[in-house]
Amino acid sequence: MGPGELEVWLNHFEHHARHRRRIPRGLSDVLEAEERQRIASSIATFQLGECSEGRTLLRAAERFARQNQVPHVVRIFELLIREEQRHASLLRAFMQDHRIPLKKADWTDRVFRLIRRLAGLRLYLCVLTCAELIGKVYYRALESVTDCDRLRVLCRVIVSDELAHIGFETRLLFTLQAGRAAPSRALAHTAHRTFFVITTAVVWFTHRSVLRRAGHSARSFLRSCLGEYAFYLEPTAPDRGSQVSSWR
Ligand SMILES: [Fe+2]
Numbered sequence: 001m002g003p004g005e006l007e008v009w010l011n012h013f014e015h016h017a018r019h020r021r022r023i024p025r026g027l028s029d030v031l032e033a034e035e036r037q038r039i040a041s042s043i044a045t046f047q048l049g050e051c052s053e054g055r056t057l058l059r060a061a062e063r064f065a066r067q068n069q070v071p072h073v074v075r076i077f078e079l080l081i082r083e084e085q086r087h088a089s090l091l092r093a094f095m096q097d098h099r100i101p102l103k104k105a106d107w108t109d110r111v112f113r114l115i116r117r118l119a120g121l122r123l124y125l126c127v128l129t130c131a132e133l134i135g136k137v138y139y140r141a142l143e144s145v146t147d148c149d150r151l152r153v154l155c156r157v158i159v160s161d162e163l164a165h166i167g168f169e170t171r172l173l174f175t176l177q178a179g180r181a182a183p184s185r186a187l188a189h190t191a192h193r194t195f196f197v198i199t200t201a202v203v204w205f206t207h208r209s210v211l212r213r214a215g216h217s218a219r220s221f222l223r224s225c226l227g228e229y230a231f232y233l234e235p236t237a238p239d240r241g242s243q244v245s246s247w248r
Pocket residue numbers: 050083084087158162
């Protein structure tokens with residue numbers, strides 16, 4: 001990812017900051033009691049995961065931008081965090097309208113935040129891409145289990161934004177990995193994939209009421225998530241890793 005590509009990403013996020021995807025008014029907004037009960041805890045955990053001020057990420061991005069003289073990276077992450085905060089506020093408004101209680105804390109959210117605080121941009125991106133890729137499969141599942149049009153469109157809006165987040169974050173991760181020796185890259189990949197599988201298992205376990213309703217078994221959910229992982233992070237020929245230019 002060179003400066004030209006960074007500018008393309010910056011334009012993308014600036015454009016979407018000016019023209020935000022909206023939930024049209026007048027959509028049907030009925031949530032049956034049974035449905036509400038099934039999704040309440042699950043949606044509250046994801047809502048909590050979406051609300052972050054991103055201070056650790058911004059600090060890591062600022063350090064990285066200074067070291068590599070790529071100032072666009074900071075602005076891109078600022079805009080990306082704003083989109084996440086908007087997901088949180090759209091979900092919050094939906095939950096409040098349907099009297100679904102908000103969560104202030106959840107152990108999975110705490111673990112994610114703790115790991116992200118541990119190190120620099122590379123580790124942060126490893127953790128973030130896991131959350132984004134699994135989130136994409138989850139929101140599609142959530143969309144498929146509800147008859148509420150507002151919630152369906154809300155899931156689609158979130159997934160549309162996440163597609164760009166995943167695209168940018170994985171490209172940046174490739175760039176960061178490109179500067180490392182092949183054995184260390186292979187080791188990092190194995191560790192990342194293992195963390196991804198563990199996280200997928202935890203998400204299955206804690207959100208299985210929604211995922212089962214969407215037709216998933218533990219195995220099919222893992223297969224779907226690993227499919228996303230492979231598409232973005234295990235590209236085959238032509239090797240994306242070799243096409244990625246390093247700033248160093
Ligand atoms: Fe999000």
